[in-house]
Amino acid sequence: MAVYKAPLDDMRFVLNDVFAAEQVWASMPATAEVTRDLADAVLEEAGKMVEGVMLPINRSGDEEGCQWQDGEVTAPAGFKQAFRTMAENGWTALSGNPQYGGQGMPKMLAVLFEEMMHSANTSLALYSLLSNGASLCLDAHATEELKQTYLPNIYAGEWSGTMCLTEPHSGTDLGIIRTKAEPNGDGSFAISGTKIFITGGEHDLVSNIVHLVLAKLPGAPSGSKGISLFLVPKFFVNEDGSLGERNGVACGSIEHKMGIKGSATCVMNFDSAKGWLVGEENQGLACMFTMMNYERVSIGLQGLGLGETSYQSAVEYARERLQGRSATGVQNPNGNADPIIVHGDVRRMLMNMRALNEAGRALSAYLGMQLDLAKYSEDDAQRAAAEDRVALLTPVAKAFFTDRGLDNCITGQQVFGGHGFIREWGMEQLVRDARIAQIYEGTNGIQALDLAGRKVTRNQGKSVQAFLSEVRLWLEQEGDNAVLASVRAELDAALALLAEATGTLMDQAGRDPNAVNALAVEYLDIFGYVTYAWLWARMMVAADGRGDSFGANKQVVGRYFFERLLPRAQSLLTQMKAGSATMMELDADQF
Structure with a gap:
């Protein structure tokens, strides 16, 4: 089984020594109350949570996977209870808008937490992280009524959110989507179409799922300029906040995947499902891209987090596995061989992994800082510069983190030799879980x-x-x-x-x-x-x-x-x- 302990010392070093995060936060009213002591406490508790709640069900979640029957999806054993624990302790609201029940923590801190979650259990982490993205988009573009209705429950972990972009014939080229939105005459719209590869599209962790769906209105311009964004709930919400009837949205099937098997990847069918416009007509992609920089960084962290677990597991194995003797003489005189960590090639692999992981962690914190400055800075020039830096470095982070993350997972597997190919050691799961991160949220070639x-x-x-x-x-x-x-x-x-x-x-x-x-x-x-x-x-x-x-x-x-x-x-x-x-x-x- 893979091992993992949150690298808190290195995370604090990056925040406090490299980037002086407390000074950055103090310069902006929205984050001024976040002190070094508070950040340290958040990281400490986050480490305990991922190690004690998420990590223990990572392998079992992979073994069991999600189950689909008659349109209903059941997550692996323990996932529902773990998600509820996460929600009850505020982890599903860490960087949410405090006006609607979020904790308002800066992204610079949240990226380190997201890395931890991916290290411990990527499949479970995705349910929360997709909800974070959906809530970010709603907070930026939805009407006040939609915000009041949906955000508090998403932050509380009572409901979750999705992004419904891809269709069977339309992946990267969203301009050719076929999902339609017809006005109902009462301010709502009837959404019809099929979306595929929808992470968390259906599951039993929460009581309601809020879908953000890209669709085209009648007479909309062709291509990407004619795409609008709609909020489509699984269950309607009554005026008193209780859940009402089921909407016209159903899960047609789930994908049987190479990895992240505990994450439900769904085919979603919308049959005149009632939805509400988010943002302006024909501005759906612009609305969705509000969350894309955050989501792409988050998926990049999947590669970084899994690479860290691979590194830690490989180091522990290399210290214990006895094979051969050191080139400079016997290092373990009481044994019939030396631990493989004495060998140059094993050192090369471990050093490659460590050097890439620690630089990646620094880049994630730097990019989180730029996201915070772009969102919260009251200095126009500083905010514009941060927006420019985010736009430039987000594709680098997403692709480079995930390419090097898979490299590191494979390298860690190599350190284990034949045992790395055997399921019980956990290294092959890391490779399988890391592979998708190069593909979704925009392939690395894109x-x-x-x-x-x-x-x-x-x-x-x-x-x-x-x-x-x-x-x-x-x-x-x-x-x-x-x-x-x-x-x-x-x-x-x-x-x-x-x-x-x-x-x-x-x-x-x-x-x-x-x-x-x-x-x-x-x-x-x-x-x-x-x-x-x-x-x-x-x-x-x-x-x-x-x-x-x-x-x-x-x-x-x-x-x-x-x-x-x-x-x-x-x-x-x-x-x-x-x-x-x-x-x-x-x-x-x-x-």
Whole structure:
């Protein structure tokens, strides 16, 4: 069975030492009451909750999976009780709007909690996280009446929420959806159509499910400009707040999946189901994208969280598994072999995992901070800069976290050798659970296209230049820091490499219509490695002078990243420079 203990020391280090979170929160009235002590207490209790409530039913949930019968879905044993415990202790409302019963905690803190949940039990976490996204969208765009009716119960964990976008013929290209919305004449709409891959579309954890459904009104413009968003509850809500009749929405089936088997992935049929417009007509995608940055970061954290569990499990196994002798002599004289952690190849795997996980945690906190500034800052310039940074880095975080997260899950499985392939050790479940994160919430290829196309070439690289300016300003402020000096040349070279990659992308895109598609994935990975290099430099500086093993270890792992992982970016640039010619040369019938 996989092991996991919330890495609270590292989380506190990122919040307090690297980013001085308390000062950030104090600068905004909406978060001013969140102190370091409060944040520490939240993390402490969150760790206890995920370790004691979510983790113990992770493997059993995978073994049992969800069950569908006559349109009703039953979650695995223990999930309902665990979800109720989470709700009763406020975890389903952590970053919700206090006006409607949420706790108003900053996203910078919530991302660390979300990582913990994914580490402990991704399937169970998804029920809560999709509800968070739905409530965020409603809070931003719904009428006051809809907010008052639905948000308090979603925050309380009495009801849950979904996102209903994908259809059998329409995944990435939402402009061709067929779900229709017909006006009923009383302010409501009749929604008809089929949605697939709906996480938490039907289950028994709550008494009502609130679906956010993309559909097209009669006469709507073609393509994505004609999409509207509707709230469609499973059960109608009476004037006194009690639940009424069943709406015309039903679960036709659930998917039988490779992983996240405890999460109900549903086919949802809407048969003249009554719904209410959220936001303006034909602005459904804009409304949905309010939550997309949050959701994509959250799904990125799925890769990060599972990679952390893989790392912790692999370390424990490597310390105990006896095989062979160390190259430098016997390390375990009382045994017939040394633990495999003495071997260089095992060390390589563990160091790769740790260096990527800790940099990913720092990026998630940084991005959470930018989300908070974009939402709560009262400084217009600061808010605009944060919005720009969120737009630029969200696709990087979603794709890079999940690609490296799967890498780390596979690497952890490799440390276990043959035992990693055996179900009872839990490592193969991590691989299966991590795989979907590269696919849903926009495939990682789409994230790369979003970055390279919309976020870079479309605005002539201005957002990238702003990001590079932030990094260089930090370098100037740190001045002659001795720790920074030890990696300054490598970091400077990495920043220059990202600038060159950006120039290469824009130059080729100006001459070749296939260039963005051909170069996007490599460009995103370069961005990820260079961003991690900056964050490792920040962590090394923050750890300097601690005088403890934590600080010393942080320096070693940081140097390892610069020496062994950052060089990957150079080879990616070489690939970019090759362009699209050979990639596009063969005709379709020649494959």
